[in-house]
Amino acid sequence: MKILTRLQYGGSCHIPAVPDTAALSVRGVSFLYHGASEETLSAVDLDVSPGERVALVGPNGAGKSTLLKLVLGLEQHTRGTISVYGNPAHTCLHRVSIVPQRSSVDWRFPVTVRQVVMMGRYVHLGWFKRPDGEDRDRVETALEMMEIGHLGDRQVGELSGGQQQRVMLARSLAHDADLMLMDEPLNHVDISTQELIFHTLERLTAAGKAAIVSTHDLGILSVHFSRAVFLDHRVIADGPVREVLTPQTIAEAYGFEFHKDYPEGTSNDRLAH
Amino acid sequence: MIDWLIEPLQYAFVVRGLVAGLLAAVACASLSAFVVWRGMAFVGDALAHAILPGIVVAYALGISLFIGALGAAVLAVFGIGLFSRRGHLREDTAIGVIFAGFFALGIFLLSRMVSFQDLGHILFGNILGVAAGDLVAMAIVVALVIAGVAVGFKELLVTSFDPSHAVAIGLSPELLRYGLLMLLALTTVVAIQTVGVVLVLALLVTPGAAASMISRQMVRIMGLSIVFAIVATIVGFYASYYANVASGSAIVLSLTVIFLVAWGVGQRRRSASYGG
Numbered sequence: 001m002k003i004l005t006r007l008q009y010g011g012s013c014h015i016p017a018v019p020d021t022a023a024l025s026v027r028g029v030s031f032l033y034h035g036a037s038e039e040t041l042s043a044v045d046l047d048v049s050p051g052e053r054v055a056l057v058g059p060n061g062a063g064k065s066t067l068l069k070l071v072l073g074l075e076q077h078t079r080g081t082i083s084v085y086g087n088p089a090h091t092c093l094h095r096v097s098i099v100p101q102r103s104s105v106d107w108r109f110p111v112t113v114r115q116v117v118m119m120g121r122y123v124h125l126g127w128f129k130r131p132d133g134e135d136r137d138r139v140e141t142a143l144e145m146m147e148i149g150h151l152g153d154r155q156v157g158e159l160s161g162g163q164q165q166r167v168m169l170a171r172s173l174a175h176d177a178d179l180m181l182m183d184e185p186l187n188h189v190d191i192s193t194q195e196l197i198f199h200t201l202e203r204l205t206a207a208g209k210a211a212i213v214s215t216h217d218l219g220i221l222s223v224h225f226s227r228a229v230f231l232d233h234r235v236i237a238d239g240p241v242r243e244v245l246t247p248q249t250i251a252e253a254y255g256f257e258f259h260k261d262y263p264e265g266t267s268n269d270r271l272a273h
Numbered sequence: 274m275i276d277w278l279i280e281p282l283q284y285a286f287v288v289r290g291l292v293a294g295l296l297a298a299v300a301c302a303s304l305s306a307f308v309v310w311r312g313m314a315f316v317g318d319a320l321a322h323a324i325l326p327g328i329v330v331a332y333a334l335g336i337s338l339f340i341g342a343l344g345a346a347v348l349a350v351f352g353i354g355l356f357s358r359r360g361h362l363r364e365d366t367a368i369g370v371i372f373a374g375f376f377a378l379g380i381f382l383l384s385r386m387v388s389f390q391d392l393g394h395i396l397f398g399n400i401l402g403v404a405a406g407d408l409v410a411m412a413i414v415v416a417l418v419i420a421g422v423a424v425g426f427k428e429l430l431v432t433s434f435d436p437s438h439a440v441a442i443g444l445s446p447e448l449l450r451y452g453l454l455m456l457l458a459l460t461t462v463v464a465i466q467t468v469g470v471v472l473v474l475a476l477l478v479t480p481g482a483a484a485s486m487i488s489r490q491m492v493r494i495m496g497l498s499i500v501f502a503i504v505a506t507i508v509g510f511y512a513s514y515y516a517n518v519a520s521g522s523a524i525v526l527s528l529t530v531i532f533l534v535a536w537g538v539g540q541r542r543r544s545a546s547y548g549g
Contacts, residue, residue, distance in 0.1 A: 009443030072441045093443045100437035109310050109434045110489045119431045123442035128424065155489045156434075171438070 010126025013094060018086025023179045023210035024048040024071065029080030031066055040066045042234050044080070048212060050178070053205045055221055055241070056214040058231040059254045064214040065101060067231065068181045072098055084179060094123045097177035099168045099185050107157045113167050114152040117142055120174030135174075142173035145200060161188030169197055180204065180211045186220065198224045221245055281514045289408055290400040290467075291510050294524065296408075297464040297476065298502035300415040303422050304460055305481030305502070306494040307453060311433050314478050315365060316353075319372035320454060321461040321473040323349035325379025328395065328462065333386045339414060339462050346458030349375050350451060376470075398469035400513065400520035411463045418456050422495075425449065430491065467506070468521035475525040476502060483532040486539035501531050 026046040032039045041063045048054050056064045069075045071082055073090045082089040084096060097120070120142070121135040131139075143149045146166040151159065156167055165185055172180050180201075186194055201211050201224075213225075221228050221241045228244050230236040230253040237244040237253075281287045308317050324342040331341025349371050356367035383392050394402060422429070432439040432446040439446050457477070464473045484497035509524030516523075 069437075072437070074437060074440045090443075093441065096441065098437055098441045100435060104437050105435045106433060110306075110485070110491050110494065111430060111434050112490070115430065115491075116434065119427075119435070119438060122427060122431060125427075127428070175442075 008126075009093070010123055010129070013092035015087055015091055017092075017095070017178070021083075021086035022047045023050045023052070023085060024212070025081075025083045026067070026071075027081045027083075029067075029070060029077045029082060031063070031070060031075065031077045038233075039078075040233060041070075041077075044231075044235055046229060046235065046238070048179070048210050050208050050210050051205050052227060053201055053211045053225055054213070055225040055228045056212055056231060057216065057218065057221065057228050057253065058236075059216060062232045062253065064231055065183050068098065068183050068212070068214060071179075071181060072096060094175070095178045097172040097175040097180050099165070099172055099180075099182040101183040102161070102164075102187060105168075107164065109157070111156055112152065113148060113154050113156050113159070114139060114143070116156050116167050117170045117174050120171035120176075123175060138174050138176070139170075142170040145173055146170040147196065160190070162190040162193035165189050166193055166196065169200060173200075178209055180209060182211065182213045184214055184216070186215060186217060194220075218245070218250065278511070281511070286401055286403070287514070289403045289405065290520070291507075292408060293403040293411060293463075294400055294467040294506040294510055294520070295503060296411045296415045297460075297467045298480075298506040298524075299499055300418045300460040300463050301473070301476035302480040302498040302502035303419055303495060304453070304456060305477055305479075305498045306484065306491060307422075307429060307433065307481075308457070308477050309481035309485060310491075310494075311453075313453075313457075314474065316368055316454070317457055317477045318474040319353075319368045320346055320349060320457050321465075321470055321477075322379075323372050323375035324458055324461055325376055325395065325470060326382055327379075328465070329379055329382040329386060333382075337410065339410060339459060342458055342462040343455065345375065346455060350454050394469070395465060396469050396471050397519055398465065398467045398472070398521035400467045400510070403466055407466065411466070414459050414463055418460055421452070421456050425452065429453065468524055472521045472525045475528055479525070479528040479532050480505075483528070483535040486532070486535040487542075501528065501535075505531055 024046065026044055029041060029044045030039050031041040044063075044067065046067075056067065058064050066075065070077045071084070071089055084091070089096075117139045118131055118135065121131055121138065125131065125135070140149065143152055146169055148163060148166050148170060151163060151167075156164060159167065165188075169182075169185070172182075185197060189197070201213070205211055222245060225241055227239065228241045229238045230244060230249050232253045232255065237249040282291070308314060324345045327341035327343070327345025328338050329341075331338045334341075352371045353364065353367045356362050356370065357364040380392070383395070393399075428439075428444055428449055431442075432444060432449045436446040460477070461470075461473050464476050468476055480498035480502040481494060483501050484494040488494050488497060505527035506524050508527040509520060512518060512523040512527070513520040
């Protein structure tokens with residue numbers, strides 16, 4: 001009964017993480033949207049270790065969101081394998097959390113901040129089970145960490161963009177995932193929220209969690225990330241920010257001509273002509 | 274005054290009508306908040322019309338109308354999915370095509386199989402024509418709908434608010450949507466008895482809309498919706514008895530008045546909170 005397995009969700013997952021494996025391992029993954037002629041992603045390889053904070057960089061339409069969707073199971077990849085902590089993706093859903101792109105959320109829907117953060121606990125509950133004291137405690141802790149405890153009973157639609165993003169990160173904290181995905185979390189976000197988001201991510205990754213943050217904002221890379229992956233349907237560059245953040249990589253990822261009048265020593269023969 | 278209220282209740286068929294009306298009110302209103310906030314007004318109305326052929330066939334075969342309605346609803350929803358999937362058509366276009374086609378088929382079958390008076394009852398409701406056996410079936414369905422919403426409340430909440438997170442935790446927003454549509458189809462059959470196909474939409478949308486004027490808490494919206502629908506049904510019932518007007522129209526007009534009052538209250542509150 002396929003429909004019954006599709007209906008099942010939540011509850012604890014007893015499959016342990018494989019020790020000493022990547023938090024996320026993407027191998028040769030390709031993806032073709034139905035009816036599209038060109039692959040959105042082609043032969044993508046990516047390994048993220050526990051404790052790493054990786055920026056996924058590229059222009060709009062480069063496939064950043066698609067890659068995150070494949071990890072989550074929102075779309076099915078056409079080729080390749082994805083594993084999370086040594087197990088095939090989607091084996092243990094509580095290990096992966098998402099802060100989705102703002103546009104995919106119905107902000108007008110009448111839910112309170114506390115209800116939204118509680119949604120992070122659903123994966124541990126499943127059908128029929130109601131939140132207990134521990135779930136409520138974790139929700140309050142997450143609210144406090146994001147400094148929105150005083151907004152708990154407010155409608156999420158009434159908040160500012162920055163506050164809404166704090167709510168989504170608080171939900172990820174309540175979810176207690178080991179691999180945190182964030183899709184363009186910095187759009188429409190004020191500076192203090194941005195700092196709080198990164199401060200929180202730094203603490204979490206220092207404690208061994210892994211985080212992948214998609215962004216098209218190059219300005220934040222060198223300050224907040226140790227590693228950047230440039231994506232334009234395929235991986236263009238992957239490495240420490242100071243090594244991969246070069247005019248050539250940016251030009252290639254964002255699809256414009258690299259000009260020779262950049263300072264000496266940054267040119268790349270492959271692209272310079 | 275008491276006599277005035279009790280007088281209609283001397284007749285068993287009148288009491289059955291009132292109970293049927295209250296059951297329909299509770300079932301519709303408990304779904305109303307989700308219909309309103311998920312933007313399902315159009316698909317709800319379409320479904321209410323699209324189940325007509327199923328009801329006619331079930332009536333002609335002498336089987337439960339609920340089975341006929343569910344069958345037609347499944348076909349209609351499947352058809353809508355088929356024509357709108359992969360971007361061939363926008364979903365509202367697919368809904369429009371299916372809705373009109375199924376409703377026309379229903380009227381066609383009705384005019385071939387049963388009398389024209391029955392058409393009137395299905396279109397506009399016949400609150401005084403409820404049999405005792407119907408009441409039991411209706412009560413079971415209403416219990417099912419309420420149980421469905423209660424069990425799936427948090428899942429409906431998350432799939433409505435953030436489908437990406439819902440998928441990430443293993444829920445299927447699509448399946449939940451189908452489930453909700455099936456509950457809508459069942460509810461519609463109950464409501465047809467009292468307000469008819471044409472006005473079912475009012476019971477599905479107006480209570481939730483009125484409650485949303487006053488509260489922004491999902492649970493409170495659902496509670497208020499049920500209260501509003503019950504009040505409107507009782508008012509409509511007495512109006513229909515004493516003023517000899519069609520029950521469906523009396524119920525829906527009462528609901529509309531409640532909505533207007535709620536809108537006024539909401540406006541005043543909003544301007545008061547801006548002023549303060």
